[in-house]
Amino acid sequence: MKFAAPGIKDRSVSREAFDQMLAWLDSDRDRAGQKYEEIRCGLIKIFVCQGCIDPEGLADETIDRVIHKVPEIAPNYVGNPALYFSGVARYVLLEYKNRMAQMRPLPHAPPKQIEEDDEDIEREYECLDHCIERLTPANRELILEYYREKKRAMIENRKRLADRMGVTPNALRVRADRIRNNLQKCVANCLKQKGTKAQ
């Protein structure tokens, strides 16, 4: 049973409202799902770029607000719906910044966090080793080669690598970044699994 406390606006989104938003994004459900994922990723990135503490929460807040508006705006909206999300995100960001401006920084650093200490760094190295081992041999070689050299040598190395693989340097860069980002996700998951228990 759903039971929100009095005075709290229920932000729960019904399946129907969510589907309506998807239909607004694209009449094809699969494409709509993909567009939704891309918009959510983009929103998270926008909030990260603005230094927000809870980018995912703010992205979801933006999406929830749009979902509540869709029945009203969709019939007459002209243009790419992603731009509407961008506009709402600006308002959410403004509210967030106002809120943060009201907040006072701590006069002195708080006691060192309870869960994150030097052992976490050690765990991170262990996880990185584990995740590199899990890459396919080709991806492992690519990432180790791509980031290996320094400065000028690195540029030359990347050109050689791109030639060897028969792709453009740009394509190689995107591929290396995807592997790197997946590696980072793998490390984050691994750390979560090794992480702290409920308190």
Add this chain to the structure above:
Amino acid sequence: MAEFIINTRGKVGAGQDIEDEHLIRQYLLGELSEEGQAKVQDRLLCDREFFDRLVAEENELMDDYLRGALTEEREERFKSYFLAAPERRQKLRFAKALKKRISEEAPSSPGIEESPRRKHLSWLKGMSLPRFAAWAVAALIFVVGAWVAIENARLRRQIDSARAAQAEWLERARQSERRLSDEKQSNRELAQEIERGRSRSSKLEREVAILKQARKAGRAGIMGSVVSFALMPGLSREGDQSNQLEIPEGTGRVRLELYPEKVGHENYRAELRTREGNRIWSGNGLKLRKTVLGDKVIADLPAAILAKGDYILMLRGVTGEKNQGRAGTYYFRVVKE
């Protein structure tokens, strides 16, 4: 292909790529006007390729910082602006770890050059008797044939010995590599042992500090006392007074009653951060409790970690292993009595 895509403003080619790279870097370092930022944000949501390039540029920027390749001014902006988000600090930690891991990795063995045998054989194959010798006697053919056979055998011997030398060299290289890797492993173990020691000692120091505080509280006769606060979620609630927590000195634990915006999850995860984004506490597996005032989640945390100041608590609903959804964000101020 990417170099020749025409963008929305009609520019073509690598020049546009460079311009975009420059624009992205300015955006990442907070060097754009509000209007400029809005334009970049619109493109981020509408253009997947632009999004990918921004992600790539983030990594490049971090690598440049780690290599010391940024100007002094940009290094400052990198620290003060780019690293403001906790996620970015985590990403930088990962970049450092990756850099270290890659530098530990032995460089791959250089490509073995094509063997000279092939050249010799082709030379042998290509070797023909001069036309003017066509009329030569069978004896001469025999002599030439014999010479070729002898030469061929000599070359084969040379190749065999070259192969043996190469195998020996490879074995030596492998042995050195193994020794190097063993040494690296033992160095790593030693470093980990030192880190563990350091970590244990800093943990003990923290525990001593907490015990000291608890002893002080015990002397005041309120050791182990618990204070409870109800927190309401939201970004745009009026004023801060409603979410101001007055914690009496010597309080042992603080119980936060969180009223979520979204309910219906199996359990909840709470994460407490300072205004600067430093995570100071988190709790998993928190359960929703039904009360007459509404459903709430209780987070119980040590008072010692809450210094005077402002905090953000993020509550996420968890269903299944991966599915996490926002359930509420709580802003509050701690005032110590």
